[in-house]
Amino acid sequence: MYMLNKAEKVVRIPPSMLDEDIDKVTDKITCESFEGKVEHDFLTVLISNVKPIGLGRIVHGDGAVYQEVTYDQLVFRPQLQEIIEGTICEVLKFGAFVRFGPLDGLLHISQIMDDRINIDADNQRLVGKDNSRTLSVGDKVRARIVALSLNERNPRESKIGLTMRQPGLGKLEWLDEDRKAKEEAQ
Secondary structure, eight states, rough: OHHHHHHHEEEEGGGGTTSOOOHHHHHHHHHHHTTTTTEEEEEEEEEEEOOOOOOOEEETOOEEEEEEEEEEEEEEOOOOOOEEEEEEEEEEEEEEEEETTTEEEEGGGGGGGOOEEEEEETTTTEETTTTOOOTTTOOOOEEEEEEEEOSSGGGGGEEEEEOOOOOOEEHHHHHHHHHHHHHOOO
């Protein structure tokens, strides 16, 4: 889930940058310091409206200016049991990776459908043995987050487990087919 909120932090402006426009430098350093970083349980996607608060401090022996700033940040915060929609970005022998927002989640082969699955590694797709439903790169899916471990050092290596083995979840085409079949049966 995306959220927009305000934050207040301190940034370090090195002595070599003090002869430049201080507002531009503060903006640049704030973005470099916090965008794309995981903090607590969210990933900062975008920073805007950086404003310095008061005068900065110079620490003895460092020479840099430590400037307190306030800014708006767009954050992505996945939560357990949240329903997400994403795109299959990679198919492997143990399942598929789903890209949703700025992160990828693993859809293990046991969590895709109730059918047994054949792996077509050459064509990067998974095929149900009995129902012949396929899942391949580029397909849009709806899934639920069932495991979540965000990596603060490298957000792209976060571990997010997904499932599609519940009613209302799966490849969007499958959901449309199921809805039409249900309407026809009534």
